[in-house]
Amino acid sequence: MKLIGNILWFIFGGLFLGLLWLLIGALLCITIIGIPFGLQCFKVAKLSFAPFGKKVDLNPSKHIISNVIWAILCGWELALIYLVSGIICCITIFGIPNGILSFKLMKLAFCPFGAKVK
Secondary structure (H helix, E strand, O other): OHHHHHHHHHHHHHHHHHHHHHHHHHHHOOOOOOHHHHHHHHHHHHHHHOOOOOOEEOOHHHHHHHHHHHHHHHHHHHHHHHHHHHHHHOOOOOOHHHHHHHHHHHHHHHOOOOOEEO
């Protein structure tokens, strides 16, 4: 089931989202200050390509300052995109698994520092 879910996710948006995260991460890694933020984008990109079967352990209290800076600058916009995507996916019964994954990615997009993807 994970394989089918990952294939459908990849076809219907995962490829676009993963490439977008990779692009943002590459742009952030241009400056020395942006490298930690770019590395977090690469972590989310890896999860965006195939999220089914993976677990995300959030621990935002490990890097409070970094998460606050991320949330103020771009985290809330990315989380809002995933929220809208999740709501749209949950309209149909077949889209509910993708909607749940969008909500999982929403939490990671809002505060990626200290999160571990298993």
